[in-house]
């Protein structure tokens with residue numbers, strides 16, 4: 210299909226030059242390093258973290274996984290973060306979300322030193338982004354922007370509808386797209402007449418966590434459809450939010466799941482680890 214946006218292939222292309230940047234840093238005595246804290250045994254989280262570890266290794270980025278039990282208390286988790294904050298050999302710190310219910314995610318995110326907050330979730334990085342001066346940005350949103358750029362899509366004046374209002378996906382993506390002069394609407398579970406709204410979208414982004422949520426009646430012919438969903442169907446197969454079989458016949462461009470936004474999230478994370486590591490030379 211020629212309307213497919215192959216995120217995996219784009220990520221692999223970006224990996225080539227990123228690997229060179231890492232090699233260059235190493236020659237100047239800097240070993241880029243990402244530390245990931247994984248709490249508990251959520252199987253989806255384990256897969257995502259494994260994919261990050263694989264990509265890091267392939268690029269020559271050191272990857273340290275700190276796996277804590279689901280029963281860990283907040284103070285113990287905060288101690289681990291503080292240690293990584295103090296460790297000059299660590300460039301990026303990522304605490305895999307979601308965290309167990311007993312732990313306050315906001316407290317944990319706020320404990321990460323903003324200059325090492327490779328997810329861009331801390332208030333400082335979030336603030337920079339909304340001040341129109343992005344520093345470290347959330348990697349799913351950044352990865353989507355890179356995908357659109359790779360496809361030479363100009364966002365100026367485009368109507369974008371994002372079905373997701375989270376701090377991880379919807380809000381940062383809205384900020385980045387607004388910065389490129391798109392007209393952005395954030396939709397959510399309380400939005401009225403959602404299909405009517407989504408049909409106005411030149412670019413429709415969905416991250417609802419519900420398989421087949423986006424049906425073909427919701428999509429304007431020729432629209433660009435970005436599927437951020439990560440769901441399992443009855444057979445346990447990974448599927449996105451979009452009814453791909455039907456919508457792909459109508460969309461101008463569409464991302465698949467797997468092989469769309471997911472690999473772009475991972476490569477963007479690695480790019481940001483390298484950007485942070487470059488600052489060690491300054």
Ligand SMILES: Nc1nc(=O)c2c([nH]1)NC[C@@H]1CN(c3ccc(C(=O)N[C@@H](CCC(=O)O)C(=O)O)cc3)C=[N+]21
Pocket residue numbers: 256257260303304305306307328348349439447466467468469470471472474475
């Ligand atoms: N602090 C934090 N930072 C994150 O960036 C973060 C997070 N928490 N929690 C969960 C979400 C989700 N996420 C993905 C990473 C890789 C794939 C990925 O590699 N997907 C592949 C395949 C996945 C598979 O094989 O199951 C694909 O779409 O082709 C997807 C999703 C990062 N997230």
Ligand SMILES: [Mg+2]
Pocket residue numbers: 349437470471474
């Ligand atoms: Mg994601």
